Amino acid sequence: MTADIVLDVRGLKTVFHAVDGAWPAVDGVDFTVARGEILGLVGESGSGKSVTGFSLVQLIDPPGEIVAGQVLFGGTDLRAASEDELRRLRGDRIAMIFQDPLMTLNPVLSVGEQMTEAILEHRRCSRADALAQAAAALARVGISSPEARLKQYPHEFSGGMRQRVAIATALLNDPALIIADEPTTALDVTIQAQILYQVQKLSRETGAAVIWITHDLAVVAELADRVAVMYAGRIVEIGAADVVLDRPRHPYTLGLLNSSAAMVEPGARLHQIDGVAPRIDSRPSGCPFRPRCTRSLAVCADVDPPPQAQDGRTLRCHNPVPA
């Protein structure tokens, strides 16, 4: 491992307890993110993206439980960290951005109040200094007349601006790691494009490692340096964006990429993946993608394919798409 690795996740497993058993939402996930790198985490609804994000910062409440694995951040295992240590890390070294910016922003405080609050909680400086830093942070995400904006309340901003305020707040203390869960899904394409552009720029400038969770492959294709594709609680393919997206080897990755309208002539039938993703409590034995897979072999029904490094990526498949 190089010294540049910010986060190293190994064998992470998170279950949800129910009357009829403990169902794994995240089922043995391994990945790393390096300094200045954007990892795109993609997958269908229910594949375990958000639970992965929350598990990293140990924000899993009952009936959920993290039952296995390590989350190494700067050499310490966050699973073993105390609640105090975790609280100090979150909002400082580790920032989270959610789909709904109001999860980060407090509606009854002005933007300036909450941004200075976020700075003073983790740093020792004067209030005037903190305000200046807050204004600079707003300017960095493309908000004009930031001094005037600091006096306003979250409801006085449009959805896209509010998300930018949430991002600026998350970035205040120059976090080493940013976990962003579908932050542009609710926004318009032109506003989404602005935010993607700014996040990319910030990660390059500050060296922050970013985990960008989304179901939109096109967003990942544009933004991410590396891509992890999740299905039924596992990462089925992970590698450099150029490798995974330009030459997918897992049948599911290929199916997802091919189902885009851009892959066929206008008006032609889209290449669809038949069937639906299994529910958490009824995942098939063997490879969870098997019921929908066009390449399945007899072994796929019995043996869950383990992660294997090959062809510049890590894959979980018994019969990968030929290179």
Add this chain to the structure above:
Amino acid sequence: MTAPLFELRGVAKYFRGKTTLAERILALAGRRQPPATLRAVDGVDLTVAKGEVLGLVGESGCGKSTLARIATGILAPTAGEVFYQGRAVAGLRGRDRLDYLLKVQMIFQDPYASLDPRMRVSRIVGEALAVHKLLPRREIDGAVDRALREVGLDLAYRDRYPHQFSGGQRQRIGIARALAVKPDFLVCDEPVSALDVSIQAQVINLFMDVRARHGLTYLFVSHDLGLVRHISDRVAIMYLGRIVEIGPAASVFADPAHPYSAALIKAIPSAARRKAGFEPLQGELPSPLAPPPGCPFHPRCDHAMPACREIRPELAEIAPGRSAACHLHTAPKVA
């Protein structure tokens, strides 16, 4: 060109703007302000030919859903007229009006909210047939089964309730319900936006199959430009309640005439853009309560000229079959 199946002439829909808490407090203090008018749809002309797919795109709040609801007769326009098969919809009564309401069916974005949770699938799909006595009672079951088979739903599911289905299956139920009454025109408002990528392709294929089989006409509303390009013959681009460009999908996407269309098309995320590096469109969507004077796009437009700040460009033909509302095309450039 044959007479259009469907036509909007000068259609507008105004809403009384919602007052904010601050405004209500001011009002209590006696500093009452006149209630603002929100022009959700502000003078739209368009035609849809029989058998055609017209895609309608634009950013959130530009009036797409309002226009779709006007087209299906769910909402009455504040001004302007809606024509179906050459007849003004507002003047239709009795059997004629029912006929219009049945021939023009709507497919909603949220398949869950649009299905009655207490009804079994068979009843949801057969209800319009029964209520309007379109078929003798004993024939309804057969018609429901045909509609379910058509959308690829197992007949074993006919007695289940909506919550027992996945999102994609629920959207299929919505499509079966629309098809059961044998419509001519489907108005689809973001019909796949709530679905997973792999399921979107299934439902889009279903829309195209059904269209081919029954010769249906579509108004297809979406903010997903890739999908709209794929499914549409013609595309209309909306901004703040108005159509700013309309024309054949292939030519609009290849060579957009309006700067906003160009910006939207450029904003489609893609791997190519990562490699190329690009500068996104700046600025926010203005509020429809206080649209900018002149061309509503001018505050975000790179090409804005003095005239753009004052004179509102009208939608005008710029090439055969193509129209745009932009001074770059209609007014001589100021030297």
